[in-house]
Every structure is written in C-alpha cells, then in structure tokens.
Amino acid sequence: MAHRPYIVGNWKMNGSRALLAEARAIDRAAQRHRGVQVALAPPFPYLGLLRDEVSAIGVGGQDCHAVAKGAHTGDVSAPMLDDIGADFVIVGHSERRRDHGETDAIVHAKAEAALAANLGVIVCVGETLDQRDAGHAQAVIEAQVDASLPRGHGAAEAAAAGKLSVAYEPIWAIGTGRVAAVDDVVAMHAAIGARLIAMYGDAGGKMRILYGGSVNADNAAALLGAPGVGGALVGGASLTADAFLPIVVAAEPDEG
Numbered sequence: 001m002a003h004r005p006y007i008v009g010n011w012k013m014n015g016s017r018a019l020l021a022e023a024r025a026i027d028r029a030a031q032r033h034r035g036v037q038v039a040l041a042p043p044f045p046y047l048g049l050l051r052d053e054v055s056a057i058g059v060g061g062q063d064c065h066a067v068a069k070g071a072h073t074g075d076v077s078a079p080m081l082d083d084i085g086a087d088f089v090i091v092g093h094s095e096r097r098r099d100h101g102e103t104d105a106i107v108h109a110k111a112e113a114a115l116a117a118n119l120g121v122i123v124c125v126g127e128t129l130d131q132r133d134a135g136h137a138q139a140v141i142e143a144q145v146d147a148s149l150p151r152g153h154g155a156a157e158a159a160a161a162g163k164l165s166v167a168y169e170p171i172w173a174i175g176t177g178r179v180a181a182v183d184d185v186v187a188m189h190a191a192i193g194a195r196l197i198a199m200y201g202d203a204g205g206k207m208r209i210l211y212g213g214s215v216n217a218d219n220a221a222a223l224l225g226a227p228g229v230g231g232a233l234v235g236g237a238s239l240t241a242d243a244f245l246p247i248v249v250a251a252e253p254d255e256g
C-alpha cells in the first residue's frame with residue numbers, strides 16, 4: 001500500500017514558546033486531514049514542549065549526532081531524540097552541510113544512528129545552482145543518495161515501513177522564492193526513485209521522496225500532484241498555521 005503524503009515543516013532556527021500556539025493550531029487541523037502525514041521539526045529547545053502539546057502530528061529533530069553519547073559539546077544524539085518522544089529526524093539538510101561541513105559520509109552515519117534509535121529519518125539531498133547550470137544536477141543527486149542513505153540497521157525494513165524518506169531540495173530554491181519547475185522536479189524524483197529501488201528493492205520504490213524549496217500555498221498543489229512527489233519539506237511557510245495548512249490541504253489525496 002502506498003504511504004500517505006508526508007508534509008513536514010522545518011522551523012530551522014526560528015521559533016519561540018509563543019510560536020507553539022501555531023503548532024497547536026496545525027495539530028488541530030491535522031486531525032481533520034488524516035489522509036496526510038503531518039510533522040514539524042522545531043529547534044531542539046522546543047522539541048519536548050511541542051511533543052507534549054500535539055497528538056496528531058509527528059515531531060522531529062533537525063539533526064542528530066552519529067554517536068549515542070559522549071564528549072560532543074552542543075550536539076544531540078538520536079537516542080536522546082527518541083527518549084524525549086521525537087518520531088523522526090532530518091539529516092543532511094544543505095544548511096547543515098554548509099554551516100557544519102557535513103559530508104555525505106557524516107550524513108550517512110547520522111542516518112544509520114537514527115535508524116538504530118528507531119527514529120524515522122528524512123535524508124536531504126540537493127544540488128547547487130552551478131551544478132545545475134553545468135548539467136550535473138542528476139549525477140550530483142545520485143551520488144548524494146548513494147553515499148548518504150543508510151544501508152544497515154534494517155534500512156530496507158525502515159523503507160518498507162515508511163520510516164525512511166528522501167527530501168530533494170535544490171539549494172538554489174531554498175528560501176529564495178524560486179521554486180523548481182515541476183518538470184525538473186519530476187525528472188529528479190524519478191532519478192532518485194531509481195537509485196532507491198537499486199538500494200532497497202521494492203520497498204525503495206514505495207519510499208516517499210519529498211520536494212523542498214520555497215513550497216507555499218500557491219505552488220503546493222502543482223508540486224504535490226506531480227508524479228513521484230510524495231510530500232514536501234517546508235521551511236518558511238511552516239512557521240504559521242495560516243501558511244502551512246493550505247499545503248496540508250493540497251496534499252490530501254481527494255482535495256489536492
């Protein structure tokens with residue numbers, strides 16, 4: 001059976017206790033859209049608070065360390081996220097790769113750690129504008145998928161259970177208002193899907209591949225209705241219920 005569309009809000013380094021009211025409103029609305037899997041990834045300090053205030057939506061971290069504990073000041077481990085009640089974690093976001101020098105190997109290790117802690121995982125990949133303009137986008141993304149996705153710790157089982165997803169986020173489309181053309185998204189999702197089948201067999205073919213990059217109420221229906229698009233990873237438009245909920249509605253199989 002196909003997994004439900006997956007709409008994930010990534011608050012990045014935004015938010016406050018006051019913004020938890022938006023999360024509560026999103027949670028209430030999500031109860032009316034059970035055909036869509038909805039989740040939010042707030043900054044770490046708000047994760048436990050958010051967990052206690054919502055019931056219909058998933059709650060996740062924006063990153064985790066590759067090891068379970070130890071001398072890594074400022075880091076948070078996958079078992080800690082699991083302990084606080086998180087459902088999933090995002091790894092390999094381009095802002096982590098850029099700000100913290102995360103390589104595919106590091107992202108891979110984090111994804112393995114997350115699965116070992118029984119968390120759902122969203123692995124992000126994306127090309128730069130230079131790479132796209134040079135005609136290398138597909139090769140770059142295929143290489144990122146091959147090197148970043150988990151292979152051990154029941155990865156294929158996690159894929160089959162809908163606990164492992166990929167987010168395709170062209171870097172030039174993130175926070176820029178410049179959304180990728182639907183045809184390009186379809187082509188890239190098809191290329192990613194082929195790699196996932198090669199890695200995980202049939203389960204890979206069922207994995208949700210999310211699109212991310214300037215998704216909003218106006219473009220969500222076209223993107224989410226495109227072949228191979230299993231959901232969206234939403235940054236700026238996930239910070240308020242008013243901006244986020246139309247994207248959830250657009251993902252509803254009957255309404256999108």
Ligand code: PGA
Pocket residue numbers: 010169173174175176177212213214215233234235236237
């Ligand atoms: P954006 O961010 O929706 O603000 O472009 C998406 C993301 O980086 O996950």
